Amino acid sequence: MNSTPFPTPEDSSNQGLINRLKRQPSSPRTLFNTVMTVIVFVCAAIAIVPLVAVLWYVLEKGGSRLSLELFTQLPPPPNALGGGFGNAFIGTLMTVGIGSAIAIPCGILAAIFLSEFAAGTRLANWIGFLTNVLSGVPSIVVGVFAYSMVVLTMGGFSAIAGGFALAVLMLPIIVRTATESLALVPQEARQAAVGLGATRFQTVARVVLPAALPPILTGVMLAVARASGETAPLIFTALFNNFWPKGVSEPIATLSVLVYNFATTPYKNQQELAAAGSLILVLMVTIASIGSRLIVKRK
Amino acid sequence: MVTSSHPQIQPILSSKDANIYYGNFLAVRDVTIDIPKNSITAFIGPSGCGKSTVLRCFNRLNDLIKTFKMRGRMNYHGQDLYSPEIDPVAVRRQIGMVFQKPNPFPKSIYDNIAFGPRLVNYKGDMDELVERSLRGSALWDEVKDKLNESGLALSGGQQQRLCIARAIAMQPDVILMDEPCSALDPISTLKVEDLLQELKEKYTIVIVTHNMQQASRASDYTAFFNVEQTDRGRTGHIVEYDRTEVIFQNPQQQATQSYVSGRFG
Numbered sequence: 001m002n003s004t005p006f007p008t009p010e011d012s013s014n015q016g017l018i019n020r021l022k023r024q025p026s027s028p029r030t031l032f033n034t035v036m037t038v039i040v041f042v043c044a045a046i047a048i049v050p051l052v053a054v055l056w057y058v059l060e061k062g063g064s065r066l067s068l069e070l071f072t073q074l075p076p077p078p079n080a081l082g083g084g085f086g087n088a089f090i091g092t093l094m095t096v097g098i099g100s101a102i103a104i105p106c107g108i109l110a111a112i113f114l115s116e117f118a119a120g121t122r123l124a125n126w127i128g129f130l131t132n133v134l135s136g137v138p139s140i141v142v143g144v145f146a147y148s149m150v151v152l153t154m155g156g157f158s159a160i161a162g163g164f165a166l167a168v169l170m171l172p173i174i175v176r177t178a179t180e181s182l183a184l185v186p187q188e189a190r191q192a193a194v195g196l197g198a199t200r201f202q203t204v205a206r207v208v209l210p211a212a213l214p215p216i217l218t219g220v221m222l223a224v225a226r227a228s229g230e231t232a233p234l235i236f237t238a239l240f241n242n243f244w245p246k247g248v249s250e251p252i253a254t255l256s257v258l259v260y261n262f263a264t265t266p267y268k269n270q271q272e273l274a275a276a277g278s279l280i281l282v283l284m285v286t287i288a289s290i291g292s293r294l295i296v297k298r299k
Numbered sequence: 300m301v302t303s304s305h306p307q308i309q310p311i312l313s314s315k316d317a318n319i320y321y322g323n324f325l326a327v328r329d330v331t332i333d334i335p336k337n338s339i340t341a342f343i344g345p346s347g348c349g350k351s352t353v354l355r356c357f358n359r360l361n362d363l364i365k366t367f368k369m370r371g372r373m374n375y376h377g378q379d380l381y382s383p384e385i386d387p388v389a390v391r392r393q394i395g396m397v398f399q400k401p402n403p404f405p406k407s408i409y410d411n412i413a414f415g416p417r418l419v420n421y422k423g424d425m426d427e428l429v430e431r432s433l434r435g436s437a438l439w440d441e442v443k444d445k446l447n448e449s450g451l452a453l454s455g456g457q458q459q460r461l462c463i464a465r466a467i468a469m470q471p472d473v474i475l476m477d478e479p480c481s482a483l484d485p486i487s488t489l490k491v492e493d494l495l496q497e498l499k500e501k502y503t504i505v506i507v508t509h510n511m512q513q514a515s516r517a518s519d520y521t522a523f524f525n526v527e528q529t530d531r532g533r534t535g536h537i538v539e540y541d542r543t544e545v546i547f548q549n550p551q552q553q554a555t556q557s558y559v560s561g562r563f564g
Contacts, residue, residue, distance in 0.1 A: 191398060
C-alpha cells in the first residue's frame with residue numbers, strides 16, 4: 001500500500017513512538033518544571049523589592065524638597081527653615097573627583113600590566129589576588145588607613161584625605177573590571193598588530209586598549225558610583241564642614257556624611273534635607289550607570 | 300633523507316639545520332630550506348607537522364611564545380634573523396604576515412590599512428597608500444565607497460583581502476601566509492589565489508596550506524612536511540622540497556608520493 005519505504009503515522013507499530021511526542025500536563029516532569037519556573041519568578045520579584053522600596057522611600061521623603069535651593073544654599077542651623085546642601089554636593093564631587101584622579105589612571109595602568117605584560121606570571125597572580133583581598137576590606141578600615149596615612153601626616157582632615165580613602169576603595173574595582181575587559185580582547189587582534197611590526201606599547205595603546213574601552217568605562221562608572229555613596233571612610237578623613245569649601249586641604253562636607261549627620265537629628269528640616277540628599281545621591285549613581293551604558297552602546 | 304635547497308636562484312629567506320623547541324619538546328627538526336625571491340613557496344603536510352611553526356619563525360612571531368627556542372640559522376638576505384643585534388619588531392615590518400582567520404582590527408577599512416604605516420610615522424600621502432594597497436589586494440572596487448565603515452562589516456573573503464592589503468601597506472619584502480584561505484568559500488579562495496600571482500611580481504610569498512590543489516595551482520615551489528613520533532613527542536621535519544610540479548608529479552620520496560596522491564594525511 002505504501003509507495004514509499006518510510007513508515008507512515010498509520011503504521012500501528014509507530015503509534016507508541018507518536019504517543020511519546022504528545023504533551024503530558026500531569027506528568028511529574030512537567031509539574032516539576034512548572035513549580036520551578038514559578039519559584040524562579042517569585043525569587044526574581046523578591047530581589048527587585050528592595051530596589052523599588054528604596055527608590056520609593058527616597059522619592060517620597062526627599063522628593064518634596066527637591067529644588068534649586070538645595071544646590072545654592074548652605075545647611076541651616078537647627079530649628080531654622082529652608083536651606084540646602086550646596087557645599088556637600090560640591091564636596092562629594094571634589095572627593096570623588098580626587099579619588100577618580102588617583103584611582104582611574106592607576107587602576108587602568110595596573111590592569112594593563114597584569115593582562116598585557118605580566119599575564120600568567122607569579123607576580124601578576126599575587127597582585128590579582130591582593131586586589132581581590134583589597135576589594136573585600138571593609139570601607140571603615142580603609143577610612144582608618146587613610147586617617148593614619150593622610151590625616152595624621154597632613155595634620156588635619158581634608159578633601160585630599162577623603163579622596164585618598166575613596167581612591168583605595170575604587171582601585172580594586174577598576175583593576176579587576178579593566179583586567180577582565182582587556183582579557184576579552186581577542187588574541188588575533190594582538191597578533192595582527194605584532195605581525196605588522198607594532199611594538200608592545202603600540203599594540204596596547206592602538207589596538208588592545210581602544211577595543212576594551214567600553215567595558216573598562218563601565219567598570220570605572222561602577223567604581224565612581226560606589227565611591228560617591230561611601231560614608232564610613234569619609235567621616236574621619238574629610239570630616240564635615242558647614243560652609244562652602246575653601247580648598248582641598250580643609251575639612252569638607254559630603255552628601256553621604258550630611259545624610260548620616262542629619263538623618264538622626266530631631267529636627268524635621270534637617271531630616272528632610274537628609275532625605276533630599278539621599279535622593280540626589282541615588283540620582284547621581286543612577287545617572288552615572290545609565291551614562292556608562294550609553295557610552296558602551298554607542299561604541 | 301632530507302632533500303632541499305634545490306632551487307638554484309638567490310634565496311631571500313634561508314634556513315639551515317634549524318631545530319625548533321617549545322620548552323624541551325622538539326617541535327620541528329633539521330629545517331633546511333631556501334626560499335627564492337619573487338616566487339610563491341607552499342608548505343604542505345599533515346596537521347601538527349610544523350608548517351606554521353616554521354613559517355612563524357621567519358618573522359619572529361614565535362618570540363611571543365615564552366617557551367619557544369630556535370637552534371640553527373634562519374637568514375634573511377644572508378643576515379641571521381636571530382642574531383642579538385636584530386630587532387624582531389623591525390623584522391616583522393619587512394616580513395609581513397597574513398593569518399589563518401581574517402583578523403581586521405575593529406576599526407574602519409581606512410584605519411585598518413593605515414595602521415601599519417602610522418606605526419612608523421609614514422610621511423607620504425596616506426590616502427594614496429590606502430588606495431594603492433587596496434588595489435593591490437583587488438579590494439578597492441568593492442570598498443572604495445565605504446572606507447569609513449568597519450572592517451568587520453566585510454565578508455570573510457573581503458576581510459582576508461583587507462588583511463592582505465594591510466600587510467602590503469607596510470611595503471614589506473616578504474609576505475607569510477598561514478592558511479589564508481582555510482576560512483574562505485571557494486570563490487573567495489580563487490580570488491585570493493589570483494591575487495597571489497599578481498603579488499609575486501613584487502613580493503616573495505610563503506604560504507602554508509592544507510589544500511593540495513591550492514599548492515599545485517598557485518605555488519612555484521612546494522615543501523612537503525611530515526611528522527613522526529619520537530620518544531620526545533611528535534616532531535615535524537621537511538621530507539622533500541622542490542619545484543611544485545616535481546613534488547606533485549615526480550616526487551623522490553615515497554611519503555611525498557603517498558601524501559600528494561591522497562593515500563594519507
